[in-house]
Amino acid sequence: xxxxxxxxxxxxxxxxxxxxxxxxxxxxxxxxxxxxxxxxxxxxxxxxxxxxxxxxxxxxxxxxxxxxxxxxxxxxxxxxxxxxxxxxxxxxxxxxxxxxxxxxxxxxxxxxxxxxxxxxxxxxxxxxxxxxxxxxxxxxxxxxxxxxxxxxxxxxxxxxxxxxxxxxxxxxxxxxxxxxxxxxxxxxxxxxxxxxxxxxxxxxxxxxxxxxxxxxxxxxxxxxxxxxxxxxxxxxxxxxxxxxxxxxxxxxxxxxxxxxxxxxxxxxxxxxxxxxxxxxx
Amino acid sequence: xxxxxxxxxxxxxxxxxxxxxxxxxxxxxxxxxxxxxxxxxxxxxxxxxxxxxxxxxxxxxxxxxxxxxxxxxxxxxxxxxxxxxxxxxxxxxxxxxxxxxxxxxxxxxxxxxxxxxxxxxxxxxxxxxxxxxxxxxxxxxxxxxxxxxxxxxxxxxxxxxxxxxxxxxxxxxxxxxxxxxxxxxxxxxxxxxxxxxxxxxxxxxxxxxxxxxxxxxxxxxxxxxxxxxxxxxxxxxxxxxxxxx
Numbered sequence: 001x002x003x004x005x006x007x008x009x010x011x012x013x014x015x016x017x018x019x020x021x022x023x024x025x026x027x028x029x030x031x032x033x034x035x036x037x038x039x040x041x042x043x044x045x046x047x048x049x050x051x052x053x054x055x056x057x058x059x060x061x062x063x064x065x066x067x068x069x070x071x072x073x074x075x076x077x078x079x080x081x082x083x084x085x086x087x088x089x090x091x092x093x094x095x096x097x098x099x100x101x102x103x104x105x106x107x108x109x110x111x112x113x114x115x116x117x118x119x120x121x122x123x124x125x126x127x128x129x130x131x132x133x134x135x136x137x138x139x140x141x142x143x144x145x146x147x148x149x150x151x152x153x154x155x156x157x158x159x160x161x162x163x164x165x166x167x168x169x170x171x172x173x174x175x176x177x178x179x180x181x182x183x184x185x186x187x188x189x190x191x192x193x194x195x196x197x198x199x200x201x202x203x204x205x206x207x208x209x210x211x212x213x214x215x216x217x218x219x220x221x222x223x224x225x226x227x228x229x230x231x232x233x234x235x236x237x238x239x240x241x242x243x244x245x246x247x248x249x250x251x252x253x254x255x256x257x258x259x260x261x262x263x264x265x266x267x268x269x270x271x272x273x274x275x276x277x278x279x280x281x
Numbered sequence: 282x283x284x285x286x287x288x289x290x291x292x293x294x295x296x297x298x299x300x301x302x303x304x305x306x307x308x309x310x311x312x313x314x315x316x317x318x319x320x321x322x323x324x325x326x327x328x329x330x331x332x333x334x335x336x337x338x339x340x341x342x343x344x345x346x347x348x349x350x351x352x353x354x355x356x357x358x359x360x361x362x363x364x365x366x367x368x369x370x371x372x373x374x375x376x377x378x379x380x381x382x383x384x385x386x387x388x389x390x391x392x393x394x395x396x397x398x399x400x401x402x403x404x405x406x407x408x409x410x411x412x413x414x415x416x417x418x419x420x421x422x423x424x425x426x427x428x429x430x431x432x433x434x435x436x437x438x439x440x441x442x443x444x445x446x447x448x449x450x451x452x453x454x455x456x457x458x459x460x461x462x463x464x465x466x467x468x469x470x471x472x473x474x475x476x477x478x479x480x481x482x483x484x485x486x487x488x489x490x491x492x493x494x495x496x497x498x499x500x501x502x503x504x505x506x507x508x509x510x511x512x513x514x515x516x517x518x519x520x521x522x523x524x525x526x
Contacts, residue, residue, distance in 0.1 A: 168375040171365055174356040178331045179379040179431050223319050226411030227368040
């Protein structure tokens with residue numbers, strides 16, 4: 001008992017582990033709050049598609065030897081978020097097909113770029129850590145942490161300010177429009193926030209797993225609560241618990257951080273499903 | 282004086298007119314039912330009145346001091362809503378957003394308004410319940426309460442009774458009539474032609490031929506007789522949900 005506690009104390013005396021903790025709490029919180037809206041609006045696939053776009057952008061950024069990859073990844077992902085949402089709504093283009101194409105295309109091109117142009121000796125290692133996050137979160141610099149603190153502060157502030165309107169647009173778009181709420185603008189806002197969360201989360205769990213942080217806590221919370229505010233708050237709490245537990249476990253057991261966090265989120269979902277099923281009896 | 286005046290409207294999608302030559306007016310306290318075959322442009326007309334889709338030609342005028350924000354709307358239910366985790370109160374309160382301009386949170390006035398509207402619809406006792414656990418009729422009353430939060434003068438209802446059982450249908454019709462008698466103008470798109478002739482003061486029939494007039498005139502008109510008898514032929518005499526007055 002005291003063995004692993006003292007080991008944990010040692011680990012957390014390192015600043016990079018503390019940075020990882022801060023970032024995982026923030027990313028978990030932001031992803032889960034927006035996740036409720038995304039899941040309910042049937043937008044979860046857009047999050048998944050965007051994470052692949054972010055992977056492609058990351059590959060391009062490493063190709064260009066950018067000092068800070070976020071400078072490229074963030075605008076590209078935000079742009080794609082806006083485009084995907086637009087095509088998803090138009091009846092003429094098959095929205096799901098477009099998203100599948102963009103997502104797979106970005107994945108393929110990103111891998112191709114990394115393979116053909118990479119100067120690194122360990123291409124598959126690079127690809128793997130971009131996709132699954134692996135150890136990259138432990139190489140966070142104070143600047144990375146500052147960026148994600150600022151980004152998540154912006155996300156949280158926007159979410160709080162527009163909470164009631166986001167609810168209205170999520171629950172009933174037709175009604176929201178009819179009463180003069182600019183639904184398009186709120187969709188845009190939601191898309192931009194998703195993109196920001198995905199870019200932030202890439203460092204934590206990698207681009208393949210980030211959608212898990214968006215979807216699992218939201219679904220878990222819906223098993224337990226029936227009000228929108230209750231579900232949103234619970235989703236945030238569960239996600240933070242999952243992220244912190246996952247991080248601690250991965251540090252102790254030397255497992256990949258992203259995959260461990262997602263595994264904990266899955267476990268939480270199972271527990272919540274059981275509790276929900278028992279209570280509904 | 283008329284609240285809503287439509288003059289020689291042409292409505293359609295992507296440059297293709299669906300309905301043309303539409304002229305009618307709605308006065309305060311009227312109960313207008315909009316009937317017609319599927320695809321005849323009923324929902325398009327609703328969208329045009331709400332200002333969501335500009336008419337291809339013609340005009341829609343709001344008069345008598347009627348503001349767009351004073352028109353309440355009861356849209357058709359969507360898939361998203363059926364399993365949506367939200368409390369009744371949260372949904373009804375969202376009807377107050379239109380009046381809040383740029384304010385971020387609900388104030389005391391909005392909360393009171395939401396309570397009053399829930400009380401009027403007889404759902405105050407279920408304000409904490411989850412929307413998806415309610416029956417179809419209760420859900421419609423929640424959405425009506427939400428519409429009342431934004432509308433003091435006019436309610437636009439898009440097929441409010443579709444999917445309801447006969448009892449819930451009758452209850453909803455009576456609730457709508459009560460609102461109408463309290464002075465709220467009702468515009469209702471419906472397939473329930475029998476109920477339309479029973480409850481409505483005016484009927485607008487759109488389709489191959491356009492009819493606008495009082496409910497009695499509609500029963501005597503060629504369009505109305507054709508539509509009514511076709512309806513009876515399909516449904517038999519007991520097919521209408523709103524028959525019991």
